[in-house]
Amino acid sequence: MTDQPTYGFDTLQVHAGARPDPATGARQVPIYQTTAYVFRDADHAAALFNLQEVGYIYSRLTNPTVAALQERMAALEGGAGAVCCSSGHAAQIMALFPLMGPGKNVVASTRLYGGTVTQFSQTIKRFGWSAKFVDFDDEEAVKAAIDDDTRAIFGEAIANPGGYIMDVRAIADIADAAGIPLIIDNTSATPYLCRPIEHGATLVVHSTTKFLTGNGTVTGGAIIDSGRFDWAASGKFPSLSEPEPAYHGLKFAETFGPLAFTFHGIAVGLRDLGMTMNPQAAHYTLMGIETLSLRMERHVANAEKVAAWLEQDGRIEGVTYAGLESSPYFGRVAKVCPKGAGALFTVAVKGGYDACIKLVDNLEIFSHVANLGDTRSLIIHSASTTHRQLTPEQQEAAGAGPGVVRISIGIEDADDLIADLDQALTKATA
Ligand SMILES: *Cc1c(COP(=O)(O)O)cnc(C)c1O
Numbered sequence: 001m002t003d004q005p006t007y008g009f010d011t012l013q014v015h016a017g018a019r020p021d022p023a024t025g026a027r028q029v030p031i032y033q034t035t036a037y038v039f040r041d042a043d044h045a046a047a048l049f050n051l052q053e054v055g056y057i058y059s060r061l062t063n064p065t066v067a068a069l070q071e072r073m074a075a076l077e078g079g080a081g082a083v084c085c086s087s088g089h090a091a092q093i094m095a096l097f098p099l100m101g102p103g104k105n106v107v108a109s110t111r112l113y114g115g116t117v118t119q120f121s122q123t124i125k126r127f128g129w130s131a132k133f134v135d136f137d138d139e140e141a142v143k144a145a146i147d148d149d150t151r152a153i154f155g156e157a158i159a160n161p162g163g164y165i166m167d168v169r170a171i172a173d174i175a176d177a178a179g180i181p182l183i184i185d186n187t188s189a190t191p192y193l194c195r196p197i198e199h200g201a202t203l204v205v206h207s208t209t210k211f212l213t214g215n216g217t218v219t220g221g222a223i224i225d226s227g228r229f230d231w232a233a234s235g236k237f238p239s240l241s242e243p244e245p246a247y248h249g250l251k252f253a254e255t256f257g258p259l260a261f262t263f264h265g266i267a268v269g270l271r272d273l274g275m276t277m278n279p280q281a282a283h284y285t286l287m288g289i290e291t292l293s294l295r296m297e298r299h300v301a302n303a304e305k306v307a308a309w310l311e312q313d314g315r316i317e318g319v320t321y322a323g324l325e326s327s328p329y330f331g332r333v334a335k336v337c338p339k340g341a342g343a344l345f346t347v348a349v350k351g352g353y354d355a356c357i358k359l360v361d362n363l364e365i366f367s368h369v370a371n372l373g374d375t376r377s378l379i380i381h382s383a384s385t386t387h388r389q390l391t392p393e394q395q396e397a398a399g400a401g402p403g404v405v406r407i408s409i410g411i412e413d414a415d416d417l418i419a420d421l422d423q424a425l426t427k428a429t430a
Pocket residue numbers: 087088089090113115116156160185187188206207208209210219220221372
């Protein structure tokens with residue numbers, strides 16, 4: 001089945017990118033566990049290496065199992081093409097790599113996954129890149145942060161850990177006016193809850209490790225290109241618009257049009273950075289995505305119940321879930337993610353740091369892990385773990401202060417989750 005815009009999400013999540021195996025008729029996408037592919041003859045090999053023909057050369061670049069997942073991700077996000085890679089963090093580097101260069105910067109939201117704050121505030125400096133962190137609810141501040149060296153704007157649709165919701169359209173309009181791409185990390189929302197390209201995003205990145213795979217088995221990442229950005233318009237993106245010396249002066253934007261970013265991601269990004277997804281990981285993620293909408297519906301229904309119960313409990317100071325009417329982001333749910341505000345939120349516990357640690361230690365169904373988006377309910381004390389490398393100011397800005405825990409609600413019975421939280425809170429606040 002090829003991309004059919006007429007098919008609904010539930011059909012695409014099962015079928016997009018997957019066709020019966022041409023050699024055997026196998027109905028499930030086979031795991032093509034191979035490193036290399038035999039060329040028909042020397043001319044075929046030369047055409048592949050010159051990017052004159054599309055095909056399989058070597059699994060650092062392309063693999064049929066991974067290609068099926070790429071096609072499915074592009075279909076679910078409504079993009080022109082997608083590249084998969086080894087992790088969500090790899091996807092972020094792969095997304096920025098063609099855009100940035102020494103001295104260039106990315107304007108990023110203050111409300112991001114802790115690992116992304118560290119990657120952007122520390123590690124990318126080694127490439128001569130930098131990030132400017134801004135509160136994305138302050139549109140004037142976003143505009144003011146953009147300068148001649150800005151090459152991208154980066155934010156999360158539903159932000160980890162607090163579950164805050166970004167007004168993607170408002171920030172996309174600012175990016176459009178400045179002639180720079182907007183990159184949305186859609187990990188927490190998934191394309192079932194939010195399709196950032198429909199709100200004006202240029203690129204979407206994912207940690208497929210989370211809800212997409214869904215059961216905590218493999219790490220992976222994806223970059224989906226809307227295919228709508230004109231990379232040649234401003235002269236700011238020479239990797240995509242100017243001749244590429246490693247391909248005999250080929251210009252990606254001119255040659256591949258809406259697929260320029262995707263082809264560059266494979267032919268230069270994966271070829272030279274080597275952050276490749278392996279076919280086993282692609283298989284697990286394809287299997288997970290088949291049930292994405294069913295799981296997300298249950299994740300959201302459970303999160304709504306658990307967050308509402310926590311909010312009225314006397315031992316709790318606050319719950320950040322945007323699906324609660326008390327949330328300042330409640331009004332954005334209908335606009336940005338109408339099927340629900342996700343399953344991720346933070347809870348401030350009376351008793352602060354000590355009570356949080358005791359809560360985490362006394363839960364029985366919830367697992368204390370540095371992950372989210374699993375079928376299982378998960379909890380973590382961000383300030384002592386994922387957000388540990390951040391300054392106290394960065395922790396507070398990210399919604400991960402010492403007195404809060406982050407919860408990722410699974411697909412178990414909501415009543416069992418509430419009972420578990422109830423008994424652990426009793427011990428934590430005794
Ligand atoms: C987990 C996560 C990442 C990083 O993904 P990995 O697969 O762990 O590298 C990036 N962004 C968000 C929102 C995440 O939750």
